[in-house]
Amino acid sequence: MVREPFEQPEYREGIDADAVCSQCGTVNPEGTLLCKKCGNNLRDQRLLRMTADQMLDAEVDGIPKSSFLFKALPILGLLIVLWLGLNAGRISSMLTTAGDTSGSYTISSRPQVFWEGTENDIYESLHARLMTRFPSHADAESARLEMTPLTAISDGIYALYERSGTMERFVGAAIVSSQGNVLHYAAQLNGNVEIRGRAMSFEEALATQWDEAGMLYEGVYYALAGVATLRQDGAVQLSGQCDHNTLEYESVAYKISNH
Numbered sequence: 001m002v003r004e005p006f007e008q009p010e011y012r013e014g015i016d017a018d019a020v021c022s023q024c025g026t027v028n029p030e031g032t033l034l035c036k037k038c039g040n041n042l043r044d045q046r047l048l049r050m051t052a053d054q055m056l057d058a059e060v061d062g063i064p065k066s067s068f069l070f071k072a073l074p075i076l077g078l079l080i081v082l083w084l085g086l087n088a089g090r091i092s093s094m095l096t097t098a099g100d101t102s103g104s105y106t107i108s109s110r111p112q113v114f115w116e117g118t119e120n121d122i123y124e125s126l127h128a129r130l131m132t133r134f135p136s137h138a139d140a141e142s143a144r145l146e147m148t149p150l151t152a153i154s155d156g157i158y159a160l161y162e163r164s165g166t167m168e169r170f171v172g173a174a175i176v177s178s179q180g181n182v183l184h185y186a187a188q189l190n191g192n193v194e195i196r197g198r199a200m201s202f203e204e205a206l207a208t209q210w211d212e213a214g215m216l217y218e219g220v221y222y223a224l225a226g227v228a229t230l231r232q233d234g235a236v237q238l239s240g241q242c243d244h245n246t247l248e249y250e251s252v253a254y255k256i257s258n259h
Contacts, residue, residue, distance in 0.1 A: 017042035018049065029246045033239075034225055036246065039210045111214025111221040114196035119184075122177075123196040126186040130175040134188070135159050135256050140170045143254040149234020150255060153183070153206055158236065158253035160187065168252060193217050197224060205229045208240070215242060228253075 019028050021035040022045055028036050033043055114123050135143070140159035157175050161168040172189035183206055187195040197213025199206040206228040213224040226240020226249075236253035 018046045021045070022049075031248070032241075032246050033248050034210070034241050036243070039225060110211075111216075111223045114214040115216065115221075122184055123186055126175050126177055126184060127188070127194065127196070130157065130173060130186055130188060133157060135173050137170055139256055140173070140254070143256050144168070147233070147235060147254055148257060150230060150236065151234070153228060153230065153236055154178075154255075157256045159256055160189065160238075161252045161254070163250045163252060171251070173256075174253060195224065199228065210243075215244075217244070 017031065017033055019030055019032070019042070020026070021028060021037065021040050021042060023040040024035065024037050026035055026037040028042065034041055114120070135157065140161075143159050144161065153176065155177050157173060159170060160172045160174055162171045172187060172191075172193075174185055174187035174195075176183060176185045178184070181201060183199045183201075185195075185197060185199065189195065194216045195213065196216075197208050199208045199212070201207075208224065208226050210223050210225045213226070215222045215224055223243045224240055226238060229237050231237050231252075236255075238251045238253060239248060241248055
């Protein structure tokens with residue numbers, strides 16, 4: 001029986017994130033990582049807010065505020081750089097989208113462009129290659145159990161495993177192809193969910209903003225956002241959200257060496 005891809009996972013790590021978005025004022029459900037309306041990273045917003053509160057509040061152990069601020073500024077600067085990096089796509093959309101006289105803004109996301117837009121040929125080709133060489137369950141288990149640690153997220157086919165606590169379950173596969181500093185990918189999950197998108201490098205991670213990926217499920221298109229990073233053991237850790245709901249999804253990718 002095919003499992004519902006949006007089913008609530010049995011286990012979910014807690015997320016320390018603000019509920020109210022400081023950028024657009026949207027009240028998000030508890031535990032939301034990215035603002036439902038504008039894509040603002042709520043976990044980094046919370047870090048920035050807490051650091052700013054400490055800077056404004058405290059004279060720590062008798063240290064003057066000026067001295068405390070001087071020591072805290074490098075930390076705040078790093079947080080701002082991180083926030084800017086993770087929200088670069090959202091900021092770009094704000095700058096290039098015509099605003100209205102009310103001063104509010106929205107980010108228009110059209111995930112169907114990855115099936116119908118100017119780059120459709122890229123993703124059609126990727127998806128066709130993936131389906132032609134789709135790994136079997138045996139291939140996936142071999143890649144997971146006999147994993148060759150990666151030093152970078154490189155071109156090729158990956159077996160995708162859903163995380164549920166300490167357990168992992170094979171749910172599909174993805175293919176990756178890089179062009180310059182852009183990484184294009186296509187994935188097929190549970191036989192009935194197709195994902196297409198692109199990611200950009202940020203520090204040691206690959207980030208996809210809300211207008212950079214789409215999902216096709218039962219004839220409906222949804223927007224996606226997420227991050228891919230290398231784990232210490234050399235596997236690829238994936239985390240992200242879909243505008244179908246407010247859940248954060250986590251999975252692990254293992255490269256299929258003979259594909």
